[in-house]
Amino acid sequence: MIADRVNKIGVSETMMISAEAKKLKAEGHDVINLSMGETDFPTPNNIKEAGKRAVDENHSFYTINSGTIELRTAIAAKLKRDNHLDYKLNEIIVSSGAKQSVYNAILATVNPGQEVIVPAPYWVSYPAMVELAQGKSVVIQTDDTSGFKITPDQLSRAITSKTKVLILCNPSNPTGSAYNKNELLEIAKVCQQENFYIIADEIYEKMVYDDFEFFSFATVAPELRERIILVNGISKSYAMTGWRIGYTAANEHVVQGMNKIQSHTTSHPSSISQSAAIEAVAGPQYVVNEMLAAFRKRREYLYNELTSIDGVTCYKPEGAFYLFPNISAYLHTHTKVLKIDSSFDFVMHLLYEAHIATVPGSAFGAEGYLRISYATSMENLKEAVLRMKAALKKLR
């Protein structure tokens, strides 16, 4: 009785692992969760205060469907300040999380049967969203030898007369890999030759390390402005995953299309969250740097430890808060009870043997890898590394 579209999107492996981890926890085991896509920090105080003020001042009514004028003005100022981009208010729409921004952007642009180019490893939701829009995902496979980045040549070969959208997630979930300015310029050159939209998902913009300099795709390729659908949000940068605010900057026709869809589905995001979001994007930005300092230390620690394990290699990613080590040397090994033939089996071994929850590369279209989030305390990371090393010694 359930609609076909539901069956087509399958059950998320992440949810299965998370359910298993919860079960173990409920049985009294000390499970360390390295599978989450959110920071472990609370929302900064100034932002919380803005949210509280919004409640006290009765910001409890419907707002404009595309987001309040105040918030869109703050977002326009942010895009100017951080990315040197000029967007008018009617070119910006606020949604209930960047997830809804991406979904609405796909729904507003992709007709049934049209193709969406999705570089893999991909964020799990992209292919599911394309499927729901009755589009077709065309996956470009990348691996650690190219830093998980697509080459201009790979992109050229993936383009057909049916291509409607390219999704460019930069920095990437799940790999943390990020394109530098030159790499973006090369991709832009290929995009100029054909006519399709580029959804630039830049939600991890603020999370970059070492001397890496982030550039928005729209900044690097102003000639593609009309075709770039820039998605960003406050969930990751300001530790606000639960507040559900994401936004899109694009040409006004795309924004109008997204606005129509949003008006008939969820309407605007929470009025209280919108008020708090103004403080996030327009308020003091040192709060981001405080979190980044912690992430920097954790990334360094985890990277060094993982790469010291026999058979594990890891691309050192430029951004986000994930590592994506290559564990393929452990495939086709076994314990006394379990055969390890896939990254899913490997994750299950870590879960049952070491009580560590991670996510298999297969969930992101990349078998042989593991996604580990370091958005948890250093203490947890140290314990997880000890347990992981012991668990891997049991594989034959």
Ligand SMILES: Cc1ncc(COP(=O)(O)O)c(C=O)c1O
């Ligand atoms: C690449 C990417 N885009 C978008 C999102 C959605 O973020 P939000 O929580 O704002 O919906 C996520 C969250 O995991 C993400 O990793």
